[in-house]
Amino acid sequence: MTFEDLPTVPRSEELIDKAFSRAARSGRSKSGVEAQQSMLLTASNIISDNLQNVTTSWPDFDALDPFYYELADAVIDGGVDSLRQHLSEVMWAGRKAGDIRSEYQSRLHGEAETARKIRKQAFARLADVTREVSDDLLALGEARDILKQLPDIRTEEPTIVIAGYPNVGKSTFVNSVTNARNEIASYPFTTKQVRVGHIERDHIRYQLIDTPGLLDRPADERNDIESQAVSALTHLADCILVFIDASASCGYPVDVQRTLRDEIETRFSDVPVLTVCAKADRSQDLETDHYLSVTEDEGVDALLEAAVAAVDHEIELPFDG
Numbered sequence: 001m002t003f004e005d006l007p008t009v010p011r012s013e014e015l016i017d018k019a020f021s022r023a024a025r026s027g028r029s030k031s032g033v034e035a036q037q038s039m040l041l042t043a044s045n046i047i048s049d050n051l052q053n054v055t056t057s058w059p060d061f062d063a064l065d066p067f068y069y070e071l072a073d074a075v076i077d078g079g080v081d082s083l084r085q086h087l088s089e090v091m092w093a094g095r096k097a098g099d100i101r102s103e104y105q106s107r108l109h110g111e112a113e114t115a116r117k118i119r120k121q122a123f124a125r126l127a128d129v130t131r132e133v134s135d136d137l138l139a140l141g142e143a144r145d146i147l148k149q150l151p152d153i154r155t156e157e158p159t160i161v162i163a164g165y166p167n168v169g170k171s172t173f174v175n176s177v178t179n180a181r182n183e184i185a186s187y188p189f190t191t192k193q194v195r196v197g198h199i200e201r202d203h204i205r206y207q208l209i210d211t212p213g214l215l216d217r218p219a220d221e222r223n224d225i226e227s228q229a230v231s232a233l234t235h236l237a238d239c240i241l242v243f244i245d246a247s248a249s250c251g252y253p254v255d256v257q258r259t260l261r262d263e264i265e266t267r268f269s270d271v272p273v274l275t276v277c278a279k280a281d282r283s284q285d286l287e288t289d290h291y292l293s294v295t296e297d298e299g300v301d302a303l304l305e306a307a308v309a310a311v312d313h314e315i316e317l318p319f320d321g
């Protein structure tokens, strides 16, 4: 996944300490002007390399899959634009450290004592430049910690998203059809966890995603971040299964569940939305093609076939026409 490998972002004071203490060590093995030159080189290299590493370790946002772009935009304070801004500030500081190195290197000659003073000036400027981006480094460090928690979802895999009110049987279904133990991941902005499972048909892996906290209640009950996460899901889903518990043993009346279904259908208008009468062993009081009872093992395979067919149709459509 894109953000998984993001390395930690150093804080400015941490970086200054590291650069100056390594510089002192490298100066100790030499004497006179040479010691000052070695110190300048070590400190400025550490600062410019570290700052440049921060910027190059981030993915190119323009090349990011829209699902992750929108998620990142949702969970980061100030969105992706603020990240870009912080990164460009840090890049500026990295270059500036390199400039300071060149500028002072040419001035470090002659008397050892004069050279020491000039090297100290250089250190003061290196510290200033690094401190100038301390807020940017802090913000990037926080963003990195949040982004690393994003669910590891393969955007290139065909994806079936399961929606429906709590307790309608979504996870029972996902758990029963995906034999491998499901991956559980959490969105940084909700306490609930995304459940991801996989099925295979004709050597193609399909991803099944259950998104508690997102597609389990009406849009007007979602906060801004959740709404944007739903929007991110529109890039990912190739088919949606909306579970309705007609027995209403889940605690939600059927008409309320139908309203959620209609809303999801409107929101995900580009992909097939299949309405599933879940817990059909209890009640089948719903007009739909898909009746499912996981406990009685009825309709499970048929539903999967229908979902896979819908996904395949959806994915191939652009090539047909």
Ligand SMILES: Nc1nc2c(ncn2[C@@H]2O[C@H](COP(=O)(O)OP(=O)(O)OP(=O)(O)O)[C@@H](O)[C@H]2O)c(=O)[nH]1
Pocket: 164, 165, 166, 167, 168, 169, 170, 171, 172, 173, 212, 216, 278, 279, 280, 281, 282, 292, 293, 294, 295, 296
């Ligand atoms: N009778 C019957 N009960 C079922 C069936 N599928 C699930 N249940 C039961 O319904 C309850 C809720 O099922 P879950 O799978 O946890 O529902 P969920 O939609 O994932 O709920 P959240 O995790 O809150 O989103 C559990 O007690 C299940 O055992 C079914 O096909 N028939």
